[in-house]
Amino acid sequence: MTTDEQEAIESEIYAFVGQQVYPPTPAADDVNDAMIRQWAEIMGDTNPAYIDKDWAASSIRERTISPPAMMYVWGQEGFQVTKGRAPNAMSNLVSTFDRYGYTGVLGTNVKQEYFKEVSPGDNVTIEMIIDNISERKATGRGTGYFFETLSTFTDQHGEKIGTQRFKVLKFIPQEQPAAAATEDKLDVPTRIASPRGHDNKWWWEACDDGKVLIQRCKSCGALRHPPRPMCGECNSMEWDSIESTLDGEVLSHTEIHHPKIPGYQYPLVCAVIKLAEGTNLVANIVGCSPSEVQIGMKVKGVLEQIDEKTMLPQFYPAQSGLNP
């Protein structure tokens, strides 16, 4: 790209800054229970402030509210968009980028701010402008520009409910190397593996081979987990190991709700398990609903391939018959 070309595109695109994409437009439907219920169900959000009228009536708000993150939902255009939209500032901006070869598009982030709650019966008006366009940037995807739209949401009284900023990268796509397909495959997130060092590598390698081992002092026979280089009972550094039967009992447990980490499957229950051999092990409980996990519950472990890279012991309720 020559300086002339850069000047040409920039003189066109920067003219869009401040232009209105949508004038203030009231939503076709008022805020309503049906949409809230469906949205909450899909998002798995069980907050009674959104969906439980009786509960909400006794809360400080005295009525249900719309989940703040739904703000953008109320003004969505629906099925009609399949027939195409009238051109607006944003579509014109996008075609300008395309014309200069910036055909790549990547939504990079959304930031919402909330100022006021709305409840069923309220009506949301949305207005959107093109708020800013960055200088030319070299990114991992290719050279391009970030543009950001700013949507402002108001209620029927003209009071501001919130804002949403949506940032998009328009870029000149780079030639993708032939290996790209394989790299994409490797990008599927897996569980975070333990680092493997001198004192623990053997344990994880056995795990990869389908076995849970317990370190045993060769001198006094004491079992120890997690592994360490010396026996705390007799100070011997000689050790071997035994294989656990993976019969165990739950000493404690917790269901992990937040944050959800890519590569992990939820619901996710972690537990401290007392193995029949006498040492404790932290692992997952599977094969039952999280609410069924109890302290004192008998469990049976099996080694499972969790994802492409991860073998881990997973414990099932002992009499469930679910474990292989």
Next chain:
Amino acid sequence: MIANVKNKAVIVGIGNTTFSKDSGVSELSLAVQAVKAAIDDAGLKPSDIDGMATFTMDTNDEIEVARALGVGELTFYGRSHYGGGAATSCLHQATMAIATGMAETVVVYRALNGRSGHRFSGGVAGDITTADAIHWGWYMPYGLLTPASWVAMFTQRWMHNTGVTKDALFEVAHSTRVYGANNPAAFFHGRHFDRAEYDAARMIADPLQLFDCCQESDGGSAVIVTTPERARDLKQPGVSVLGVAQCAADNQEQMTSFYREEFAGIPEMETAARNVYAMSGLCVDDIDAAVIYDAFSPIVLWQLEAWGFCGYGESGDFVTDGALRTNGRLPTNTHGGQLSEAYIHGVNGIVEATRLVRGTSANQPTKAVNHALVTSGVGIPTGGAILGKMN
């Protein structure tokens, strides 16, 4: 043997930065601001400082803080390990340095961009660079990788053993936030909070919900410690360190001591408590108010037991009877705690405990506070201190 440190070190200055979710400045800037505020509070000059104590986790090198402030020569610098367990450990370092003459005036500081920078709630999954990476490896693959999840594991078992319910966790969460609502420096300042909001909040790691968890904060806190001789000439009434101890107990891990015969307990804090009482010549009945490390609500309960305010499993009744409130047996976390003032790794707690003894807390109890307890984090090697009016 009982360490002979009673009344040998005196807190003479305290300082906090503004607490925020996005400081917009470096951690070094926060550290320097907090230290400067504490120096000013004491009526000292930066060049009066000859020692520094902070956390191994702190990114602000002593020499950088010293250079930025124009401190000049340092003859003591010591760091304490184990996250929030280091809070009173830094005071422990400062006290030892002053009692032995290694330094005359030591500043304890901690500053972090805990919300806009590295967030602890993100867990240990990120860029682990420490030597204990292998330790975390026993938990990461299973998804047990945040402080909330580790504390939840202890909480579940402790509640099972004792029958203590969420009512007690709520009382800790609530009494603390009532204090925070009245503290202009606190995130919860002016904010209403009730059981309905507590119950409706998202689950983080069963049984811990959002309001059982502390703030993530940007900010810094510092206290200045010096000799009694020096303290007598300074601006503020001196607050003496009457006893201070640290302890790593048998079979200890960082946050995951799941391999003890009974892991629903904090033996490291019990030992520290015993030693602090012995050093100070005080007993539990002498403690008038407390700042108890509250990264999560249940850990306050376990510490009440470890310091002998009640027996094992009795802390639920102790708090639901109102003990932590302003007219209760033990007004606790009167600044709003880390649950609602800010999470500055417990050093803002040392600041508040000093205020309690000075009589300047935003929620100063009506009764006289002759002795205030302040503690460090739980689940890790930890400790605590008793502060009192300088003779």
